[in-house]
Amino acid sequence: MTNKFSNNLEIKEADLFLKKKLFILIIISLIIIFLTTNAAAESKYNWEELIRATQQQLEQNQSNILLNYTLAVAYANTGEIKKAYDIIDVFGSSVSRKEFNTAVSPYLADWENYLDYDNLLLLNYAAFSKVINKNYGEAVSLFEYIFKIDPENLWALNHAAAALVEINEFDKAHNYADQALSMEENEYSHLIKGYAYYENGNYFRAVIEAASARNLFKALASEEYQDFAE
Incomplete structure (x- = not known):
């Protein structure tokens, strides 16, 4: 009788152990699935x-147009939109469009057709x-092509969308x-x-979307639609 009771107890303990182990494995699997489906897209x-x-190079040459432009492009591809816009704004206040084009064009001059290339930095130079x-x-067209060859870069989609709004x-x-939102909330x-x-x-729908972008909306709101931002 004692042996039977002992055997039943061992079976129950083993069954409980297996259930606990299975539960832990399920939890781990769910965590992995969650992290996989919610991981930020990366370029x-x-x-x-x-x-x-x-940034290190700019410490030695703060006024270099190409370095500032490079930093703005890089920020724009990491979602730091306010920082990118702040740099671009400097071009409008202290650098003429002619000066900007003179600084950037040598890097793009040999490109007869941008779509024949896969250099993401130069493609972004060209697009911006x-x-x-x-x-x-x-x-x-350029941002669409960038997304085609860099499909995890949701910012290329956003920049294409922003350009589409302009037209x-x-x-x-x-x-x-x-x-872009389906890839990562932003x-x-x-x-x-x-x-x-x-x-x-x-x-009405504009207000709803603005509420979901409150911080960025206020940071970038221009005088043109400042009343709406308020």
Whole structure:
């Protein structure tokens, strides 16, 4: 009787141990799935390293146009939109478009067709230079190509969407912003959607999107739509 009771107890303990082990394995599996599905999308290019290297170079030459532009491009590809815009704003206040193009064009002069290349830094040089020169249609094509060869870089989608807003292609801009949001929640996508809705006269939905991008919206709001930001 004692042996039977002892054997039953051992079986129950072994069963409990297996259940605990199975439970732990399930929890670990769920954590792995959660981390995998919610991991931030990453570009093929090491933009963080470029930021560090460029900042070091700027310590020796703060007024260098290309270095400042490189830092702005790198920030724009890591989601630090406010920092990127702050640098770009300097071009408008202290550097003429001609001076900017003179500094950047030597790096792009040999490119007859951007789409034949896969250098992500130079492609971004080209794309953002199109934005600065207000060639938004060409900028869209370049950002689309950048995303094609760097499909984990959601910021390329956002920048394409922002350029599309400039040429009033709001539906496509919404689609790209939504696609970026499906990859990673971010305020810039909401900001783009909010501004597009606002320009399209859909103020209710604009307010909803602005609420999801409150910090970035306030940081970047221009006088043109400051009343809406308030």
